[in-house]
Amino acid sequence: MIKDKEYLTFENGIFKPYFEKYIEFKRSKGEKVARSTLISLRQLNNLLNQYDKLEITTEMIEEILSPKDHISPHRRKTLITNLRQFSEFLQVLQIPSQSVNSSYYQAVEQKFKPYIFSKENLKKLLCVTDKLPKANRSNHHTIVYPVLIRILIGTGMRISEVLALKVSDIDCQQGIIKVTNSKNNVSRLIPLSDSLIKAVNNYLDNIIDQPGDSSLFISPYTQKAYSYDAVKYMFQKICKLAGIYTEDNKLPNIHSLRHTFCTYSLEQMLENGMDIYSAIPILAAYVGHVNLIDTERYIHFTNTHYHDFIEQEKTLGQLVPEVQHESS
Structure with missing residues (x-):
């Protein structure tokens, strides 16, 4: 029986018992059913229950998925995915349920272009981070962010993974970071560069009193791990101080550091003579992707390397995105 407060x-x-079975099924496959997923499934449950019949018809799909002004493209895409997967689950249970037509995905597809930091801008980012002004209440941020941002730049880790790190997850002697049960229940060991080991080691010297099972980055205000919102706010503040903006004059998203890492890492592997068939799986394992398609979405070649890559690997077909992504 699901015990999550979110589920309760x-x-x-009529659909509630089947959403319970559906959530249990997803977890039995090792999937993490996050709070955001539970919220979106609750919303779908409410939409389906209004029909008061245990089936999903074409008419119901059309009505639920019709474009609405108050629903953003991103939220609609999530709704489409949830309805498609839940409908397929009901089909397995022999409950009348129509499939969601693929045309709905084409209607909401958007060309996402993340910001790829130039190497010059990465230096600016670190320069500002190392000189953050002191605050009235605490100066702890001047110790945390220089190493936190360096971990994001130097490992390509997800921000959620970095904020979930414990002190015991760091092994400076071996030069690795241990990531446990991250997205898709994937655990991995991440090797660190010498310069990053030095930065992390210096940070550990400053928090020597923290026990091994405590969060690596503890906020002095909450005495808990730094929140995503707090880091997001500070990251955009750092970008603003560094004068780093996207082409449409917006501040870069912190997740763009992961895209930047994947882009430069792959380019470096290719420059060192590694073929693409070997490089992609290695990069996928390093950043914690469970399939190569996920990694392909993070590849955004700089203008110089994009044309070289296409010329050398014309046979790869769908591997390289059709839209050319240039670095700023």
């Missing part, structure tokens, strides 16, 4: 707020109705 599902409204009663």
